[in-house]
Amino acid sequence: MSVYRISEDKWVEYVKELVREYQVYAPIVKTNSTDFEEITPEKIGRINYGGNTASTPLKAFFFPFKENVVVAADKKPRIIIGVPNCDLAALDLLDNIYLGGEFEDLYYKENREQTILFGKDCDSIKDSCHCSAYGLKPYAEKNCDISMSVWDGNFYLVPMSTKGEAFLDKHRINQNETLAALPEKVVQQRAGLVTALQNQNKDIPDEQASRRGIEKENPELWKKHAATCVSCGACSLICPTCHCFLLIDRRDFEKVKNWDACQLPGFSRVAAGEDPLLKLYERLKFRYLCKFVYKPDMFKAIACTGCGRCIDACLGKINKNEVLIEACQGG
Amino acid sequence: MQERNIYKPIKAELIKVIEESPTIKTFVLVPEVEFSFKTGQFIEVTVENVGEAPFTPSSSPLETKQLEITVMKTGYVTEIMHTMQPGQYMGIRGPYGRGYPLEEFYDKEVLILGGGCGFAPIRSLLYNLKAISDKLRKVTFCYGSKTPEECIYKPYIKELRETPKFEVFRSVDKADESWEEKVGVVTVLLDDVKVDIPNSAVVVCGPPIMMKFGTKKLLEMGYPEDKIYLSMEKNMSCGLGKCGHCAMGHYFVCKDGPVFSYNEIKDSPNIWS
Numbered sequence: 001m002s003v004y005r006i007s008e009d010k011w012v013e014y015v016k017e018l019v020r021e022y023q024v025y026a027p028i029v030k031t032n033s034t035d036f037e038e039i040t041p042e043k044i045g046r047i048n049y050g051g052n053t054a055s056t057p058l059k060a061f062f063f064p065f066k067e068n069v070v071v072a073a074d075k076k077p078r079i080i081i082g083v084p085n086c087d088l089a090a091l092d093l094l095d096n097i098y099l100g101g102e103f104e105d106l107y108y109k110e111n112r113e114q115t116i117l118f119g120k121d122c123d124s125i126k127d128s129c130h131c132s133a134y135g136l137k138p139y140a141e142k143n144c145d146i147s148m149s150v151w152d153g154n155f156y157l158v159p160m161s162t163k164g165e166a167f168l169d170k171h172r173i174n175q176n177e178t179l180a181a182l183p184e185k186v187v188q189q190r191a192g193l194v195t196a197l198q199n200q201n202k203d204i205p206d207e208q209a210s211r212r213g214i215e216k217e218n219p220e221l222w223k224k225h226a227a228t229c230v231s232c233g234a235c236s237l238i239c240p241t242c243h244c245f246l247l248i249d250r251r252d253f254e255k256v257k258n259w260d261a262c263q264l265p266g267f268s269r270v271a272a273g274e275d276p277l278l279k280l281y282e283r284l285k286f287r288y289l290c291k292f293v294y295k296p297d298m299f300k301a302i303a304c305t306g307c308g309r310c311i312d313a314c315l316g317k318i319n320k321n322e323v324l325i326e327a328c329q330g331g
Numbered sequence: 332m333q334e335r336n337i338y339k340p341i342k343a344e345l346i347k348v349i350e351e352s353p354t355i356k357t358f359v360l361v362p363e364v365e366f367s368f369k370t371g372q373f374i375e376v377t378v379e380n381v382g383e384a385p386f387t388p389s390s391s392p393l394e395t396k397q398l399e400i401t402v403m404k405t406g407y408v409t410e411i412m413h414t415m416q417p418g419q420y421m422g423i424r425g426p427y428g429r430g431y432p433l434e435e436f437y438d439k440e441v442l443i444l445g446g447g448c449g450f451a452p453i454r455s456l457l458y459n460l461k462a463i464s465d466k467l468r469k470v471t472f473c474y475g476s477k478t479p480e481e482c483i484y485k486p487y488i489k490e491l492r493e494t495p496k497f498e499v500f501r502s503v504d505k506a507d508e509s510w511e512e513k514v515g516v517v518t519v520l521l522d523d524v525k526v527d528i529p530n531s532a533v534v535v536c537g538p539p540i541m542m543k544f545g546t547k548k549l550l551e552m553g554y555p556e557d558k559i560y561l562s563m564e565k566n567m568s569c570g571l572g573k574c575g576h577c578a579m580g581h582y583f584v585c586k587d588g589p590v591f592s593y594n595e596i597k598d599s600p601n602i603w604s
Contacts, residue, residue, distance in 0.1 A: 069338040103573070106334055106337070243575060245568065249379065249381055249383055268578075270566050271409060274604045282601075294578065294581050298583075
């Protein structure tokens, strides 16, 4: 493994160079949230390299909220800095759905190919963070091009893909500062956060236990938790693995791919009126079945990466982990 | 983009509109490029600036220059469709999904149970079965509609009745003086048909309620679960297994269906709604 070390002041110069050639996005701290913004030289000093999840899931870069999928827009190569592992892990499922099988989504494919992903090490956890419940780590493990760790005023970059290697070859970082491995302090920082996550999430059932709990016939559980659901769809829209969309028709046979959500009324209603997800509590249960039963079986990929966004976003204060803990009670 | 864009429709000229019943019309379309499909597969049909909906073509899959869709006026897109005139254009994408397993029907009797506008996909199947009738023992078609007025494809029924190896039974829920065939829901026709169940397969296509009770009756008659083929209808947007709308348990109906054998889906939730 090659690790490239760069000091903070040199990194700032490096990003200034990148901004000339690429659209660069990174998390910026705002009043009540952290979210991705396009980086200009003036914003470089405001980038949050640690933290945890940004409000917007990574999927929005590859599967935008709204995208014309008949007339292609001109796209500039992009760099996304500061992507947490819960978002990177979601790409297993999204890539499988959009690029796998008989039909490839060329728009998703181009968006993916045009992007260099810098994974990050989370350095804090929010109350809803629970990637560890599903065996994920709070630092980049795969699905990114370069992993980035920050320690003591230095940035440590590790190529994670051939695309990442080619990128670092093209945009050279001071090659004299190449290390054979990450500094022990970075490794310790990572381990410390893993322990903190495990302690925070020790009561959350893992994928298999969750699956067994959800599959039980227990309509009362779903009715109880659906009581405060207002069908806003926020949990699905904000989820890094939710992939559902609706094609909206425009003039000249153009189509716009718009995010859609199974929690919204009418999502599954057919023209004649039948609707398998008519009842709110059945919609809620469907979401959990989709995440822990159907998607893992259909695509062999995890459909919840423990980012916790659905918990933070829920207007009805439905805590997905509390639902799962309850679903798993009673054997 | 050089590769195929799965979301871009092919333009197809509407050359003829046939009024099949007060609520059902057949649209004859000529796509800009030759278009082929397998019977039972579906296409996504776009009405420009309005919307898109899935339909299984009702024409012969052996015809590649033009195709027909038979559409019941039942929602937003189909209401606009029913106002369209020859010379206008629709968009088509596809074909998508898994159609009828014709090879499974070889050396067998084929029983077909259809209801209402479910005759549309069945007509495409019947065209195909006629073309391979030397490989089949017999085709029995039981068709039900609400009223005689709502019985579609009347000239085709006549033609079918004159075709060797094919027999047709019809029923209506509510008869009038002109009606000389059976009265009752379509499953009553099954009491009269003579089929060699161990050597036959059955296809069911129609409204969900008819599919539900039709399947129940067929199971009672002794049809094995894996010999009952159902053409499932779900809300669909992309038709490609990506948009998630047609999720039915472990399946996306668009990609894994729309034709399923009953044993494949019997444990899936809400199959009849």
